[in-house]
Amino acid sequence: MTAVAISGVTKVFNPGRPDEVLALSDVDLTVADGEFVSLIGPSGCGKSTLLRLIADLIAPTTGTVTVAGTTAAQARRDQAYGIAFQQAGLFEWRTVRRNVELPLELRGAGRAERRAKAEEMLELVGLSEFAGHYPGQLSGGMQQRVAIARALAVQPPLLLMDEPFGALDEMTRERLQAELLAVCAATGTSTVFVTHSISEAVFLSDRVVVMSARPGRITAAIDVKLPSRDEAGRQAPAYFDKITEVRKALRG
């Protein structure tokens, strides 16, 4: 089964008005189960729009979006995906644990179950000891880890991420990339990851989807098969070859 299937999708903002924009033009994309796909491209190429279409935060003008075998709208109602944004978007009035519990709460899960699940997710991102803290007391990187734990809390088959590490410094970013890969491997989650960093896309992904702007469309899809995804992987010649390939695709 495929995690995400997008076919013939076009998105027009403000149709029929002077400020009409063709944000996405005739996009096809499939993400297989357990696959990690990055979307990369210049600003305005519609990569965030594409992610929001999968999340059913906006509706396509034409074409169909299928998530986990059903419509995107149904998938959203089923909480079939977890999502994380560039801003952690934590609720400052909830403790870290209660932030992670939120999606479970809205699903109607019982107190004990919520708590157990939240503890498990915080363990996964290495923040168990901060469960009782408020977000305001955490650093930016820690907040983003809480946001990832929250996205994973309902154990969704699909993870959607919109530049989640964009606001972090390089060291924190590399550590979180490694953590994210470990989490995805442990849970078997499929991931769609929007980024504007070539190295990040190459390091994380099974496939890097390159997009171009005006109108936003997919120009290339590059399969990445790194020998390993760790420190050694970051120094492997294959890694640099792929970076060059993506860079060329972005320019071409």
Next chain:
Amino acid sequence: MRRVVPPVVVGVLALVLWELTVTLGRVAPFILPAPSAIGAQILEQRGNIVDAALASGANALTGLIGGTLLAILAALAASRFRLLGEVSVPFAAVLNALPIIALAPILNNMFESTSSVPRRLVTGIVVFFPVFLNLLRGLREVDPVHQELMRTYAAGGWTFARKVRLPGALPHLFTGLRQASSLAVIAAVVAEYFGGLQDGLGARITSAAAFTAYPRAWAFVAGACLLGLSFYLVTLLLERLAMPWRTRLIS
């Protein structure tokens, strides 16, 4: 230490300077009584000050609670119904710029001038505006990330209001309440200058001034200041209790 010492030094210096100016400069008490004279009056009149402060405090508290409750209901309604919000905000902003305290003599007419109702009503009306305007702003301002997130959770309108909108507006509610708590005391005290029942601090200040007992009048002003300060501090305390995630209160 660095935060406490300078204000204390300034306070003590100001008091000493004040005392010296008045005694050495032979300033007449009707212009400025000496702090020592005021202090003596505070001790002598402490019973009267407490009684008058309790009367004014009760008026301020009733008006504060009534006005706040009404403002909360009004803000909820105005955030729920778009048209109401669009109309009420500019209107409230204009009314807020008017000297609302001038309503006191009219309210004395409409109700008995021998009851506490007019003063409490003035206080309630004065309190209403800052709470309403601040809370409504808070209810309207929702982090777009939170909005998208709740949409991905397929959360309905009521869930959204309960989990996001209301807790998110709490800081704004308290911003309004902080202003309102001080305004309540000011309105309750000053409303008595406009007539009506005369059992509070405002009446004590005017009657002492009328008898040219200026140190005594200043003593009642000091009582009014203490009352205002205690209202403000209680509000700060409530704020800390209601929002444990905020570590810094006054930025």
Next chain:
Amino acid sequence: MRRFLAVLAGLLTGAAAWEGYKAVGNPDGTVLFGVRVLPRADDLSMPHLWTIAERLGAPELTGGRPVWRVVVDACLFTLGITTAGFVAGALIGLALAVAMQRFRVVERGLLPYVIISQTVPLVALAPLIAGWGGVLMPPWATVAVIAAYLAFFPVAVGMLRGLQSPSAAGVELMRSYAAGWWRTLVTLRLPAALPYLFPALRLAGAAAVVGAVVGEISTGTRGGIGRLLIEYAREATSDPAKVYTAMLGAALLGLLVAGAVSLLELPLMRHRRHVEVATL
């Protein structure tokens, strides 16, 4: 335009509520548990709106000037006092804010008092300033003093916030240009403070109006709208509509001052972001 329509709609709703209550309310008010919770609806306590309008046109006393002339004159008198107090208070507030920004020790020593003074009813001092009239200054000036000290606090606090608002990067940039404190103040801090200054000035304007009205009442200064309010309130049993004309005058004064402050802001605040300033 929308603001104007909104205010108009609010006024019409208010007028409808007033006349509606007069039509259905108990003329003697509603008493619950010995407390009158709803006002008397008789013509003595709540005159018809058209009675108030007629009263504005009728002479103040038999054969005297029409009431509206008296009210407008009183408004202008108080407007003068308010302006004097507002300008003095705003200038002192500005100077204090600059001093607090320049010297940390001044800020540490004074700011707590400035903040505390906003939480306490200092306007209660008004009857005590009355003694200055005729001795230290003319009586009208005592009212201006009261208006000034109510106006000064919001300006001092708001302006300090504004002067401290430039980012560290901006300050460091000025340092790299070897600009001194004065140049930094003029080219960076003052422009950056404008969005903070104007909300503070609006608060100060409203506070100055309250100060002037309360000040006139407690100092017994004649000729202004505050005094008129009290005089007319005393005649309420025989001439109930009169006090409402004075109240309208007070409202007019508030509008005039708020409008004037907004006009001040218009040319300077174009293309600028607006910030919310809470002075407490």
